[in-house]
Each structure stands twice: as structure tokens, then as C-alpha cells.
Amino acid sequence: MPEAAMIFKTLATLLFIDVSTSRVTRAIKAQYSLLLDRVGGIFGHITRFQGDVYLLLEIVMSDLRALELAYESFCAENLSLDMTRGKPSSSQLDLSDEMLNLPGKGKFKDADGVDCRNYGGVEGLSAMRGIFAEVMDVAAADVLVGGNSSLQLMYDTICRHLLFASPGASSPWGVGKVKFLCPVPGYDRHFSICEIFGIEMIPVPMNGEGPQMEVVERLVAEDAAIKGIWCVPKYSNPSGVTYTDDVVRALAIMKCAAPDFRIFWDNAYAVHMLDGAPASLLSIKSACEAAGNSERWIQFSSTSKITLAGGGVSALAASQANLKFLLKSINMQTIGPDKVNQLRHIQFFGDYSGVLAHMKKHAEILKPKFQIVDCVLNRELAGSELACWSKPEGGYFISLDTKPGMARAVVKLASDAGVKLTPAGATFPYGKDPQDSNIRIAPSMPVAKDLEKATEVLACCIKLAAARVRE
Ligand code: PMP
Secondary structure (H helix, E strand, O other): OOHHHHHHHHHHHHHHHHEEEEHHHHHHHHHHHHHHHHHHHOOHHHHHHHHHHHHHHHHOOOOOHHHHHHHHHHHHOOOOOOEEOOOHHHHHHHHOOHHOOOOOOOOOOOOOOEEEEEEEEOOOHHHHHOOOOHHHHHOHHHEEEEOOOOHHHHHHHHHHHOOOOOOOOOOOOOOOOOEEEEEOOOOOOHHHHHHHOOEEEEEEEOOOOOOOOOHHHHHHHOOEEEEEEEEEEOOOOOOOOOOHHHHHHHHHHHOOOOOOOOEEEEOOOOOEEEEEEEEOOOOOOHHHHHHOOOOOOEEEEEEOOOOOOOOEEEEEEOOOOHHHHHHHHHHHOOOOHHHHHHHHHHHHOOOOOHHHHHHHHHHHHHHHHHHHHHHHHHHHHOOOEEEOOOOOOOOEEEHHHHHHOOHHHHHHHHOOOEEEOOOOOOOHHHHOOOOOEEEOOOOOOOOOOHHHHHHHHHHHHHHHHHHHHHO
């Protein structure tokens, strides 16, 4: 071995460093260039051997040290990236810009001649109900149009059940203990609604077909305090799973100890495909009716991630008996929803096919972002067994599972490096992931370049957290 290379090998051994990726090599080069220059000065022929040096460094550095260096180099970049919430990006919001000019001066009547500026029409404009009927696969008469947030409709619906006896019930839920089944990982805001009302949450694992039905069936059959289940049936938040027909049928037909059991069918991503047409989902209404449980379902949706997240339109669909029950208190609450916004949406879409055409434009923006995350994770982690992640066909999230016991550490590392992720545990009731492994990734907001960087940081943090545990 040439003398200089010998020296470098010794140096590298002393430094106890290893380099396994080009990024780390760059970090090492930056960190050790001074040292190498000095050594070069001493031994003269240094440049000739620099390639050998890096090679040698790569061979002898420990994984941990290399990862620490890579992580430090990310930290030094002073990043400020955010993958926390599934918000549409501004380029997605731009797709609906034209709506800001609608309905337009003097254009305040809908096709039925309703003056949308005035009070009234609590169920919503008929054309808006018609569009939501197709989104939710129900009849227009089943639809009640709300304000700008379906989450608010869910919150209020829980409230109404706690306070008033609903169809099938002899008393309001609130007179006794109330429990809800929560498929996990799930949507943190569903869990927050339960938490604020003191509703006990029972986690039920999700699998690739929906919630594990053997668990659901056993629990609802034996406990009359279980009054409901949260479901995000299409492109689930965060796993991306669409419930199979068998799961939908099983939910509709299962025997429930509570006669007033309700499925909260939060179809927030009904038309949010990344490619082609929206995934097919068996109609919860038809399944419940066929099972003789017509009052069991209440469905929710909104245009928050179709048009304007802060200025969209929400809707609820339910059986006629449930609608009557809900409207009794809604009519006390409001003299009517924002029909001008409904009119604007009707004019913007035309009809359901207009919604689908619009969603294709979203997909063109979103799909490459999902691909970036998947591509970087594959490049950095495939085959490592350090993490697995979903490859959704729609919705807003990628669900990533680290090895048990590492998610919190990974999220903290990422945050310290300037990459904000949804808090570990957020996808579980009470913020407690018993495995401490699930991390929800929201790729929609960052631009492509930032998303790539943020995912590289995430992958580095996953490797580093694992290496620290190993050492
Ligand atoms: N449900 C789910 C499953 C969601 O992911 C979201 C948004 N993140 C919402 C509801 C919120 O919907 P909205 O804006 O209509 O309140």
C-alpha cells in the first residue's frame, strides 16, 4: 500500500468514520477538507490519493458516525419545511381562482329561482344537494348541505346525539357512558372530538381492507355503550385504504348491542384519486338498507380539498328519519346556510362531471408529490427493514411505520433538523401509539424540491434513530 494511503487508512481508523452514501461523502469532504489539506501539505502527493482516502473513509467509518454527520449536515442547512397537515398547496387553490369572481353581480338566483342572498333553505340548494348526492352515492333527498366544514357537521352531530334521543334510542347518548370505535391509524381530529366530549375511544386496527371486522363485530355485540365508529372509507386518513365491499357489508349487518349505534362515514376523500377514476366504494346507504339497518349510517363530505379549504361547502347525508332528527335542532341553530357559496360552487362545477374533471387537475399536481416521497423513501430505505410505508391511490397522506419504539425519536430528530412532521401518536386516540411506530406524511403542501429534501431528512432520521438504538 502506498505510504500516503497507509496514513489515511490510519487516520480514518482513528476518526472511526464510515461513509455509505454520496451525501455523507460530501459531508465528510466538507468536514475533513481542512485536515486533508494539512496532511496534504505535509505529504505533498495528497491530491493523487484523495480518492483513496474517501474510499478508505467509506470502508472504515461506523454507520452511526456517518449518519450523525449526514444529519448534522442537514441541520446546518437551517431548513424550515412542513409536512404536518394535509392542506392543499397554493397551486391547488389556484385551480379554483375563477370561483372568486362567482356568482357575479346580479347573478344571485339558482336554477330554481331561489334568491341566494336571503335567509332560508336550510337543507341547501337543490343543485348542490344533487352534486353531493353523486359524490356520496346517495339520493339528493338524503343530503343536507352545511357550512364550510364537514368536521363541524361531525362535531355537531355527535353533540346532537349526546343531547337528544335519536331514532332507535329511548334516551340521548349523554345520559350514560359513551364509547366509540376508532380504527387506527386514524384521523386525529375525530379523536379530538371524542376527547372533548369525554367519549371513551377504543382503537381497532386497520388492515388493507378496512377496520379489522372480527374485532369490531365482537366489541359492538357485547357493549351497548359503544355508540359509534369513525370511518374514513375511501383513501383513508392516513393509511390510504379503501374499504372493501365485504367490510362495508359487514359494518352494515353486524349485530350491535346499542340500538342507536351510528357509523360516522367520513367520506372526505370520495373523489380524491391520484390517477384515473375514484376508487369504487360500496354505498353505505344501500348496504345498511339491505341489512335492515337503515338508520345506522351518517355520511359526511366537503369540497374543502376540491375547491377552497377555508371557503368550501360541506354536506351530510343520512336516512330520512335521521335527517328529521338532525334538522330539529339545526333549525334552531341557523336560518339557513351560506347559499351564495353554494351557488358559486354550482356555477363553477356545473355538475358532478365538472367535479371529476376538476379533481383530475388536482391529481396532476398531487401525484408527482406522492411519487417524490415514495421514490426517496425507496432509495434510502428499501430493503433496510427500518420502515414500511403506504402507496396510496388517492387521498392526502402516506402512512409510514418505523420499527416499534422509534417514531417519537424520529419526529423529534426531524423537527430539530427543521422538518416538521405530524406529532408521533397523533394518529391514535389520546395521542398514544402503543407501538410508537406510525408517522403520517402529508406531501401536498411543500413544493417538489422541498418535499424531496424533507423526505431525505426523514429517511436520515429513521436511519439515525435506528443506529443509535443499535449502538
Ligand atoms: N375528514 C377527514 C378524514 C380529513 O382528513 C379532513 C381534513 N384533513 C377533514 C375531515 C376536514 O374536512 P373539512 O374541511 O370539511 O372540515
